[in-house]
Amino acid sequence: MVQTRNQTGDDNSSADPIAVQLAAIAAKLEFETMREEMAALKAGERFRGSRNDEGESSWRGKQPYRPYNKIDFPVFSGGDPRGWLLKAEKYFRYYQIPDEVKVEIASMYLEGDALDLYSWLSNDQPITFWEKLVQAFTKNFGSAEYQNPDEFLCGIKQTGSVQEYRQEFAKRSSRVSNWSDHCLLGVFLNGLKDELKSNVRIHKPRTVYNDMSLALEFESKLAAPRPSKIVYSRRKDRVTAAKEGQLYSIFGSWLDPLGQITD
DSSP: OOOOHHHHHHHHHTSOHHHHHHHHHHHHHHHHHHHHHHHHHHHHHHHHHHHHHHOHHHHHHHOTTSOSSOOOOOOBOSSOOHHHHHHHHHHHHHHTOOGGGHHHHHHTTBOHHHHHHHHHHHHHSOOOOHHHHHHHHHHHHSOGGGTSHHHHHHTOOOOSOHHHHHHHHHHHHTTOOSOOHHHHHHHHHHHSOHHHHHHHHHTOOSSHHHHHHHHHHHHHHHHSOOOOOEEEOSSTTOEEEEETTEEEETTSOEEOTTSOEEO
16 A cells, blocks of 8 residues: 555654654763763773883872782781881871771771770770871880870980980980970080080080081090190200100100109
8 A cells, every 4th residue: 555645744743752852862872872982992992001011100100099019008916006107107108098097997907905905995985087096006005205205305315425316316306296496406405415515505506407517526526636745854865755744754764843863
């Protein structure tokens, strides 16, 4: 049966215009999705190629939270917490760990006394900040010098060489915070030995570094041997050398203060 033009026009006019629009939108979305997937595949190929060409550094730059080399978080069971805290801080920086999850990560690697302390503190009040956990471990497991680092620094005194004193001062000062250079300078100067303190103070050093340099300089001067004095006696054929208040002749005889030979 042959359809006429009027019949065909009637069939097209009877189609739902909303359905036609939805079909067009669906087709467009499907096309956009396919195009995005193709772009992602191409980008992945380029990324794998650049990784092979540029090496590990390029890949790590694109994936900052998933480094190529896996680093294990350190385990802490008690004792001196300095080493563990240092490694934990390096781990957080390497993996760019946000502050709000640092305590949760660290708590999974606690054992023994450290785990018992954390559990006890958490029962009283949950620890959410990393700084609070550091303070708790330092206070409970650190040595006496960590209980009050400011007081420990103020009590420093030189008992050996300037180099040893400088090393001890650097160790103690690294454990305090919010100290001005002027205060550090005063503590270092006050702890020097008296014979060095007076000489250094005259030069009025403005920094701890200058203070240390002057102390080393004067220490070397004080330690240098003094030249012996040559004293000539009244007798022309006697030349004596002064040694601890006594006069000794080149002929092997002792001289009294008047230059007379004695036995």
